[in-house]
Structure formats: C-alpha cells, structure tokens
Amino acid sequence: MTEIIGIWIAAFLTLCMFSFLYKDNPFYKFAEHLFVGCSMGYAIPLTWYNAFIPYAYNPLFLKKEYILIIPFIIGMMYWLRFSGKFSWVSRYPIAFSMGIVGMGVPMSMHANVLVQMRSMMLPLNNINTILIFIGTVSILCYFFFSKAHTGAYGKFTSIGIWFMMVGFGASFGYTVMARISLLIGRIEFLLEEWLHLL
Amino acid sequence: MRFSESLQKLDRRYIYIVVALAVIIPLIFPLGLKTYTTTPVEDLYRHIDAIAGRDDKAILIDFYHDPSVMPELYPMEIALIRHCFIRKIKLFTISFWPTGAPIIEMALSEVKEDFPDIKANVDYCNFGFKPNALTIPIILGMGDDIAKAVETNSEGSKLEDLPIMKNIKNYDNIQIVMQISGSTSGYLWYTYARPRFGVDVGVGVTAVMAADTYPFLQTGQLLGSMGGLKGAAEYEKLVDIFAMKGLDYSKKKARDIAWGSKQYSLSNIPYKYKKARIGMDAQAVVHVLIILFIVIGNIGYFLDKRAEKRKYVK
Amino acid sequence: MKRTIPLLIVIILGFLFVAYVFIPHKVSADFYDWYMKWIKVIGPFAVVLGVGSLIMVHTSKIKRKAPNWGYSMVTIVALVITTLTGFIWGIQEGTPFMWIFKNFNVPMGATMFSLLAFYIASAAYKAFRARSVEATVLLIAAIIVMLGRVSIGQAITHWIPDATEWILNVPNLAAKRGIGLGVGLGMTATSLKIILGIERSYLGGGK
Structure with missing residues (x-):
C-alpha cells in the first residue's frame, strides 16, 4: 500500500x-521548495550516522582518545558562522x-598538465596524431593574448577556433543527448510505474 | 504574416508537445533498434570481468551524484552491480554526496532481490555516505589501508571485522575505481589516487560530460568510460551477452553479437535491466526530431533574411 | 587573530602538504596521519554550513512575512520531517527516510533537470543558426554526433558512427586538451594563490 501511495505522490510531484x-x-x-527542504534534510542524519559517530564520537568518547578533543572543538567552531559577532571563529576549521589544497599544487599539475603534455610528445607518425598536435597548440596560441592575433600567427590561431568549434559541436550533440535521456527517464516512470503502459 | 516569419515565431509550447510525443510514442511502441557497443565501454567491462571469482580483488563504485541525473546514471549503476553479482566480483560502494547515499541503497536492494545468495559484507559492502570535506583524505587514506581510512560501513560496523575485507588491504586489491558522476569525470580519483597509488579509474558520466573524457582516455588516466544513457545501454547489453551466459569477455564476440545480429532479444530480461536500451529507441527518435528542428529553424531564418533583403532593395 | 592566524594555518599546512608529496620520510608520513585523523573529526561539523544558511534564509523570510513566505515554510517543514525520520527510524533501505527519498526527492530532482530537454529542443529550433562559417562547423559536428550516438546513424551508413568516433577522438580531443591545459594551469595557480595567502575569499567577508 505504501508503495502505491508513494508512486502516486511521485507522479503528482513529477x-x-x-x-x-x-x-x-x-x-x-x-514542489521546488519541498525539494530543497528534503534534499538538505538528508545531510543531517547521514552525516550523524556515517561520519560524526565513527570519526568523532567513537574515538573520543568510546576509545577515549582525549587528544581529539582539540579537533572536536575546532569542528564546533563552524557553528559560530552564523553568529554576527563571532563568525570569524569559523575561519579556523575552514x-x-x-x-x-597544498597537495593539489603538484598533483593537479601532474594530472591535468604534465600527463596531458606528455601525450602530446608522442611521435607524429600518423595523421590523427599530427592533427591533435596542431589543434592543441593552435588553441593554446589562441588563448595567448600577449601577442596580437595578426598575420601568420593570427591565421594559425584561427585554426584553433575551428578545432574548438568541432569540440563544442560534439559537446552540444552530447548535451542534447543528456537532456533527452533525463526526460525519457521521467516519462518511463510515468508510463511504466504509474500508468503501467509499458 | 509571411511563412518564413510564422516559422520563426512558432509558439514554443507546440515544440514541447512534439518533443513529449516523440518520447512517449517510441516508449509505448518500441522500434527495436540495435545497441552498438563502443571501445570505452568494452574496455570497462573487460577490465572488471577479469577479476570474476577472485577473493583478493574488488571494484569500488563512487556514487558521485544526486537524483537529478538518475535517469542517465542509475541504469549504469544497476548494470555494474548486476555484473558484479552474477560474476562474483567483490564490490564496494561509497558516496560523498548526502543524496547519493540513498541511491546506493536503492540500487543494491533492487539488484539483490534477484540474487538471494549474495550477502552484504561478504560479497559486497556499502561504505555509505562520507562527508564531502573528507573526500581527499579518504581517497588518499585508502591507498594505505581501506579499513583504516573508511573505518565503518553504512550500518556502522567496523570494516576490519567484516568477512569481505579478508585479503583486501588497499588499492593493490582494487581492480578499478568507477566514479559515476554528474559533475566531475573522475577528477579527484585520477588526480590523487592514480598518480600516487596507481589504481585504475573508470567513469560513468552524464552525456554532457562525455566529450570531455576523451583526452583522459587517450592518456590512460581513465581506463574507460560510459557516456550517458547510451553508455548504460551498452553495458547492459554486454552483461546480457557475456555475464548472464557465464562467458568470458571477447571483443570479437562482443562486436559479432552486438553489431552483427538483430537486436538482442529483450523479452526475457526484467525491465530494470533493460531500461537504458528501451530508452535508446526514444532517444534516437528525438535526436532526429531535434535535427529536423535545427534544419527547419535555419530554413525559416534564411527565408526571412532573404525576404528582408528584398524588402530593403525595393 | 581574526584573519592572520587562519591564513597562517593555511600557508603552513599548504607548504607541508607540498613537501609531503615530494618527501617520502617518516616525519612527513606521521604529519599526514595526524592531519587525516584530525580532519576526520572536524569534517562532519561542516554540514552545519549548508543546513544553517538554508534555515537562516527561510526563517528570515517567514519572520518578515516576505512575498511567498508560505513556500519557505514548506522548505523548513520538509527539512525537519526528513531529518526526524532519519533519526527516529534510521537511514537504511525500507525505512520512512528512504521512502521519502524515493517518492519525493528522486522524482522532483530528476524532473527539474528533465525540463531542460524541452528548452534545448526549443533552442535548437529558435536559436541554433548557421550565422557564420564557424557556427556552421559547430552545427555539422553536433548533427553528426547526435546521429552517430544513436543506432539510426549506423542504420543510415556506418560512416556516421565512424565519423562520430573520429570527431570525438581527434578534433574534440585536441579542443578539450587545449582548453584543459589552460584550466589545469589555472587550477594550479589558484591552489598556489591559496597557500600563499593571496586568494582569501574562502575565509568569507568581514575583518
């Protein structure tokens, strides 16, 4: 019974x-306001059971690791974010x-720049590798604004625009696909689970 | 009003009705179109299937999304879990989103009802929700010791006491981390876990992000990817072709069956395991419709422009 | 005390973490273990930031009887009920907490985003114009990918999925890599700005 009521509520909200x-x-x-409230309501019990109890409460109060009282207090400083006078205290846990973030400097550099650059340094032994090389370099040049995009340099950077347009076109095609998929999911729900038409 | 002008000023609500019909009709009257498999999805399947029956290897699925993108990502999750349960592949699940954690529960229970022998904390283990602020610490911590980094499962039991953790220590025992995401395509995993611990990373992403994964697929930072409903449909199909028949993966067979024959019969497959493939019929119709919209819209635009030009010349 | 010490904490920890990546020594490993243990205690408290700000915004609307304040009431009641069901009956499958999730959150979240399907169709008709050569290239690439990702493309000719694969693996890859390199450098620069104390917006306003 609760399942049927649930499906009717879900259909009404859809x-x-x-x-x-x-x-x-x-x-x-x-529906919009209900959604915001429900979504946020999940965070509190989930954080309580899956994070606060195992990471903060158990080690401090059951295992009696009293040194953890310091991060416990630092964590509680978040609560002062909403007090006008002492909101600055919440900067400590933040x-x-x-x-x-310090770890992100070398690691992000490695993953997003160095590894990508390394794959650009492969031997240019086929047409696709050459095209990828030209495309990437011309796009990088296009975003280099310290030199005017004129003459031969300007022509080279315009190649970058063409590559970007193809890339954006591919993304647009995929975006259409994504949005339609979401709609299909909802219509499938209405037709199958609510109306039993499929 | 000129024809070209009326084309340009068509009320958007007519367009909405046509789109809705283009989705509803193929869902009620399926066209039975084929699902072709592609290399990024086949690579994922092959890699995961390679640890079938092994006790010292597992896969980890990170549910990095909320319900808003579920129609695209949920079929992927169902297909992955089903693959693991059929082929006795140890499975871990985790979410750093509060609204992602209930999705894990939903997906596990939906598949588990067809596999009575599969036991929680023996064959699979749900780590549950971990706060977003702890994403990087947990990702890094698992490189040394998964039980120490995650500590408890979703029910609050200590990981080190669970039978599934026997022979599972760190990323050396993780065949692949699959991030199913609607916002980043595996960024945190290939930035922090892969360079430091060498773990393989795969993604299941919404189609919006699918085109962005290609540079990372080429470098090997991502081992494979599923893009949107199409990716989910492909994985569903591979599970049916191989795992359901107890067969090991072979690319040739995948291509022969998936590409060569008629649509693989869906009649005996429960609805939840073919949801993406059913959806792909409607997807195909709407894609053609959108292309028609673009063409008609442009015809109207050029006719209008020509008429304006003529008026100006007169 | 109000700004300088938090900034110093970020700078010191930031540099220690940079060092940790490069120095595989027991001291750096111990530092890392200590940080992990502490941050796991601090992290769960952060939930208060999101929930607190939502409650503040809506309670103030209710107090002021701002236009549409009744809807703010809906948000607060939904938040309280969802939270209470989690604490009273637990958060596992089969509980009222999960029932609310399945029948309220999932349909609303998914439908809200599915509205975009209609808008993108409308935009395709009304705004996607071949106004220039570049726009035409974009348009053609989009059409090929749209056809190539569904089986109708293959049914017309195998050239369409082949062309789609080529577009994704060559020009698209080059475009995304070129843009991605810029983004990657930008992210590294932002991280550096944070640990050097130049970027401070994460600390919030005020003195």
Missing part, C-alpha cells in the same frame, strides 16, 4: 514540476580544511 513548462505556478513553486 507533474507539478512539468507544469512549469506552461508557466510558473503555485504547484511548481510548492583554514584547517583548506590546508590540503
């Missing part, structure tokens, strides 16, 4: 959302969490 296609209306607004 239609509330679709009603926005006609125009903005109270049904859509209701700063502590941001420290790991």
Whole structure:
C-alpha cells in the first residue's frame, strides 16, 4: 500500500514540476521548495550516522582518545558562522580544511598538465596524431593574448577556433543527448510505474 | 504574416508537445533498434570481468551524484552491480554526496532481490555516505589501508571485522575505481589516487560530460568510460551477452553479437535491466526530431533574411 | 587573530602538504596521519554550513512575512520531517527516510533537470543558426554526433558512427586538451594563490 501511495505522490510531484513548462505556478513553486527542504534534510542524519559517530564520537568518547578533543572543538567552531559577532571563529576549521589544497599544487599539475603534455610528445607518425598536435597548440596560441592575433600567427590561431568549434559541436550533440535521456527517464516512470503502459 | 516569419515565431509550447510525443510514442511502441557497443565501454567491462571469482580483488563504485541525473546514471549503476553479482566480483560502494547515499541503497536492494545468495559484507559492502570535506583524505587514506581510512560501513560496523575485507588491504586489491558522476569525470580519483597509488579509474558520466573524457582516455588516466544513457545501454547489453551466459569477455564476440545480429532479444530480461536500451529507441527518435528542428529553424531564418533583403532593395 | 592566524594555518599546512608529496620520510608520513585523523573529526561539523544558511534564509523570510513566505515554510517543514525520520527510524533501505527519498526527492530532482530537454529542443529550433562559417562547423559536428550516438546513424551508413568516433577522438580531443591545459594551469595557480595567502575569499567577508 505504501508503495502505491508513494508512486502516486511521485507522479503528482513529477507533474507539478512539468507544469512549469506552461508557466510558473503555485504547484511548481510548492514542489521546488519541498525539494530543497528534503534534499538538505538528508545531510543531517547521514552525516550523524556515517561520519560524526565513527570519526568523532567513537574515538573520543568510546576509545577515549582525549587528544581529539582539540579537533572536536575546532569542528564546533563552524557553528559560530552564523553568529554576527563571532563568525570569524569559523575561519579556523575552514583554514584547517583548506590546508590540503597544498597537495593539489603538484598533483593537479601532474594530472591535468604534465600527463596531458606528455601525450602530446608522442611521435607524429600518423595523421590523427599530427592533427591533435596542431589543434592543441593552435588553441593554446589562441588563448595567448600577449601577442596580437595578426598575420601568420593570427591565421594559425584561427585554426584553433575551428578545432574548438568541432569540440563544442560534439559537446552540444552530447548535451542534447543528456537532456533527452533525463526526460525519457521521467516519462518511463510515468508510463511504466504509474500508468503501467509499458 | 509571411511563412518564413510564422516559422520563426512558432509558439514554443507546440515544440514541447512534439518533443513529449516523440518520447512517449517510441516508449509505448518500441522500434527495436540495435545497441552498438563502443571501445570505452568494452574496455570497462573487460577490465572488471577479469577479476570474476577472485577473493583478493574488488571494484569500488563512487556514487558521485544526486537524483537529478538518475535517469542517465542509475541504469549504469544497476548494470555494474548486476555484473558484479552474477560474476562474483567483490564490490564496494561509497558516496560523498548526502543524496547519493540513498541511491546506493536503492540500487543494491533492487539488484539483490534477484540474487538471494549474495550477502552484504561478504560479497559486497556499502561504505555509505562520507562527508564531502573528507573526500581527499579518504581517497588518499585508502591507498594505505581501506579499513583504516573508511573505518565503518553504512550500518556502522567496523570494516576490519567484516568477512569481505579478508585479503583486501588497499588499492593493490582494487581492480578499478568507477566514479559515476554528474559533475566531475573522475577528477579527484585520477588526480590523487592514480598518480600516487596507481589504481585504475573508470567513469560513468552524464552525456554532457562525455566529450570531455576523451583526452583522459587517450592518456590512460581513465581506463574507460560510459557516456550517458547510451553508455548504460551498452553495458547492459554486454552483461546480457557475456555475464548472464557465464562467458568470458571477447571483443570479437562482443562486436559479432552486438553489431552483427538483430537486436538482442529483450523479452526475457526484467525491465530494470533493460531500461537504458528501451530508452535508446526514444532517444534516437528525438535526436532526429531535434535535427529536423535545427534544419527547419535555419530554413525559416534564411527565408526571412532573404525576404528582408528584398524588402530593403525595393 | 581574526584573519592572520587562519591564513597562517593555511600557508603552513599548504607548504607541508607540498613537501609531503615530494618527501617520502617518516616525519612527513606521521604529519599526514595526524592531519587525516584530525580532519576526520572536524569534517562532519561542516554540514552545519549548508543546513544553517538554508534555515537562516527561510526563517528570515517567514519572520518578515516576505512575498511567498508560505513556500519557505514548506522548505523548513520538509527539512525537519526528513531529518526526524532519519533519526527516529534510521537511514537504511525500507525505512520512512528512504521512502521519502524515493517518492519525493528522486522524482522532483530528476524532473527539474528533465525540463531542460524541452528548452534545448526549443533552442535548437529558435536559436541554433548557421550565422557564420564557424557556427556552421559547430552545427555539422553536433548533427553528426547526435546521429552517430544513436543506432539510426549506423542504420543510415556506418560512416556516421565512424565519423562520430573520429570527431570525438581527434578534433574534440585536441579542443578539450587545449582548453584543459589552460584550466589545469589555472587550477594550479589558484591552489598556489591559496597557500600563499593571496586568494582569501574562502575565509568569507568581514575583518
């Protein structure tokens, strides 16, 4: 019974959302606000059971690792974010969490720049490798604004534009696919689970 | 009003109705179009299937998304879990999104009902939700010791006490990390886990991001990828062709069956395991429709432009 | 005290982590273990930032009786009920917490994004114009990919999926790599700016 009620509620809320296609209306607004509340409501119990209890409560209170009282207090400083006078205190846990960004400097450089560059240094022994090489270099030149894009250099950077247009075209094609897939999923739900037509 | 002008000023709501019909009709009356498999998806299947029945290897699926992109990503997750359960591949699941964790529960329970022998914490283990602030620490920590980094499963049990953790220590025992994502295509895994610990990374992404994965596929930072509903449909099909028949993967056979024959019969397959393939019929129709929209829209634009030009000359 | 010490914490930890990547020594491994243990205790408290700001925004709307304040009430009630069901009945499959997720969150979230299918169809008709040679190239690439990713493309001719694969593996790859290299350098620069104390926006406003 609860399953059937659930499906009817889900179908009603789906239609509330679709009603926005006609125009903005109270049904859509209701569903939109309900969605925000429900989504945020998940974070609290999930964090409590899956993170706070195993990582903070158990080690400190059950295993009696009392040194962890310090990060516990630092964590509680987040709560002062919303107090007008002491909101600056919440910068301490934020700063502590941001420290790991340091690791991102070499690692992001490695993953996103060095490895990508290394694969550009392969022997140019076939037409595709040559095209990838020309395309990448011309795009990098296009985004180099310290030199005017004129003459032979300008012509070379315009090759970059062509490559980018093909890339954007591919992304657009895929974007159409993505959006349609989401719609198919919802219509499948209405036809199969709600109306049993499939 | 001129014809070209009326073409240009068509009310958008007519377009909406046509799109809705183009989705509904092929879903009710399927066209039975084929699903062709592609290399990035085949690579993923082959790599995961290679550890079938092994006790010292597992795969980890990171559910890095919320329900908004479920129609695209959920069929991938179902297909991956089904593959693991059929072929006795140890499976771990984790989510760094609060609204991703219930999706794990949904997917596991949906597949598990067809596999009564599969046991939680023996054949698979759900690590559950871990706060986003701990993503990098946990990703890095698992390189040394998974049980120490994750500590507990979704039910609060200590990982080190679970039978599934026997012979599983760190990334050396993880065949591949699959990130199923609607926002990043494996970025944190190939930036932090792969260079440091050498773990293989694969992704299942929304089609919006699929084109962005190609540079990383070429460098090997990503071992394979599933892009959108099409990727999910391909994986569903590979599971049916090989895993369901207890066969080892072979590229030749995949291509022969997936490409050569008529649509692989879907009649005996439960709906939840063919959802993506059914959806691909409607996908094909709407793609053609959108192309028609682009063509008609451009015809209207050029006719209008020509008429304007003539008016100006007069 | 209010800004300088947090900045110093970021700078010191930032450099220690850069060093940790390059120096495989027991001291750096110990530092890393210590940080991991502490950050796992601190991390869960961060949930208060998202939930707190949502509650602040909506309660203030309700208090002020701002236009449409009734909808803010819906948000707060939904938040409270979802949270309570999680604490009272647990968060496992089969609980009311999961029932709410399946029947409220999933349909609303997925439908909200599926609306974009209609908008993109409308945009394809009304805005996707071959106004220049570059736009035409974009348009042709998009059409080939759209056809090549579905089986109709293969049914017409195998050239279409082959062309799609080539577009994705060659010009698309070059384009995404060229842009990605810029993004990668930008991300490294931003990380550096953070650990050098130049980028401070994450600390929030005020003194």
